[in-house]
Amino acid sequence: MGSSRLRRTLAAAAGLATLVSLAACSSGSDSAGGKTTLTVATFSDFGYKPLFAEYQKTHPDVVIKERVSQLDQHHNSLSTQLSSGSGAADVMAIEEGYLPKFREVKDKFVNLADYGGARRKTEYLPYKWAQGTSADGSFVMGYGTDVGGLAICYRKDLFARAGLPTDREAVAKLWPTWEAYFKTGEAFRGKVKDHAWFDAAGNVFSAMMNQTEYGFFDRSDSYIADSNPAVKKAFSTTAKAAADGQSANLVPFSQQWNAGIKQGRMATITCPAWLTGLIQTAAGEDGAGKWDIAAVPGGGGNWGGSFLTVPKQRKHAKEAAELAAFLTSADAEKKIFTGPTGSLPSITSALSDPAVQGTRKEYFNDAPTGQIFAASAKDLKPSFRGTDDQQVRLPFGNALQLVEQDKASPEEAWDKALSEAEKNLKH
Structure with missing residues (x-):
């Protein structure tokens, strides 16, 4: 999919993509029963559901809603949402091929360096980190999710x-x-x-x-x-x-x-x-x-490979940045790779982790996929x-x-x- 076309058709195939929460289609409410509601928008199954449940157990004051759509629809909608100033999720996934386009309007996004993001540089594969930051490294636009080894x-x-x-x-x-x-x-x-x-x-x-x-x-x-x-x-x-x-x-x-x-x-x-x-x-x-x-x-x-970003238009930037960091941590990326989706980590320690290195696919003649x-x-x-x-x-x-x-x-x-x-x- 060029990469775009291929990932678009992937999203259609994987899309079996369904909307997990109709309420998440709109800008969404910021609170529910006194709790902070955070919406995460992706364009295919990122394997986040178990991680959402885990996060909510340790953050009982947070409610997470998920929004899933097809690749082009997702990114086209984000363009519209940024222009209008409303409708974006608290955490937005952006596919690597689209990131240069949105980096042109990075002023619409939270600089994750303001929430300690710059300290994560050494965690990532160098080229993955470079894709999600400004040339001088002062603006961290997104945390890398996976790479398509x-x-x-x-x-x-x-x-x-x-x-x-x-x-x-x-x-x-x-x-x-x-x-x-x-x-x-x-x-x-x-x-x-x-x-x-x-x-x-x-x-x-x-x-x-x-x-x-x-x-x-x-x-x-x-x-x-x-x-x-x-x-x-x-x-x-x-x-x-x-x-x-x-x-x-x-x-x-x-x-x-x-x-x-x-x-x-x-x-x-x-x-x-x-x-x-x-x-x-x-x-x-x-x-x-x-x-x-x-x-x-x-x-x-x-x-392929994507990033999690935080649009400025939402109210809970700090909470959204913390959630994005959790979803892209070494432990989270390791769990995703060893789970059903099999997305490859972009965190170097996760790539070298015995759980990842030891992963094999029985269906593929027990190939050492890790x-x-x-x-x-x-x-x-x-x-x-x-x-x-x-x-x-x-x-x-x-x-x-x-x-x-x-x-x-x-x-x-x-x-x-x-x-x-x-x-x-x-x-």
Whole structure:
């Protein structure tokens, strides 16, 4: 999902997203029976319900309400709420791709440094902390929730049919680079012609782009996609693989995508930690033991991750900041990762915690997910995200779909992507 589109469809799939409290739809009341009411708004299940119950036990004067909506709706609503000065929750989640946009209006948010937030710098992965703060570190806009440490989920049975190794360490050695990944895909397709190599070209392209130091924008926030060789290389190699039939041509997180996973239409999927649960749900009992997880090409990787912020318009900034800090503590992030949602911590001590390092997924052949995803997150070199990053990523994903659908050649799709991206830039 570009990242935005993928996370949007994820939210629709995970969205099964329901509103936990209708009262939380509005600005909400600030007190109930003499207690302070705090509303937390997210765009998918962040795994917070047990933590809310735990917090309320130790803070009997606090009542927590949850508001869950789809990704785009959530962020679009926040834009409106900030403009109107009302309607925002006490604690608002913001996905990393949207954060640069909201950082432009950081005066609408509480500076968490005023509540001791600056002291948390050493807790976080350096690139995660940098994303949520101003350049000089004086303004702490949000506390990091998770990171999307990236791996490759693969079908062992299909690899065996193709005569490829199935052991996860041997599989990782097949693709030290993305070029090697696509070359392995060619070999796979030569032996197993009725299955694709990967699910969607846009997913692979996003994974590659998230490994670049600078992709669509440089450090000065100037648009460089049309001149950056890293963007052209990632697009061209992915588009060529799609044109050669390596893609299953599935819209990520759609019903079609879920059915494709259940039917085993692809041999590999670019796979952040939070995606393992979706694969398990889509593949069902029949998929148990068929899937495994190996390291991602190109070293560390990341796909997704969010922050908890506190809008100024609410009355209980101190209480909201304390709740946001609790929900993003090392202990809380560890509990979330070892729970059903499986979101990977962004706190370094949590990533190294034995409970996280020792986590394994029985469904994926008992894969050591804690070790695999934590290593990927730690090895990743940060990728700069421009203010309009979300807007310009989408056309590249759309253009790759045209290649998958045989509606454009890779060259034609590249020209289309550049043209549409230019239109999406702010002028």
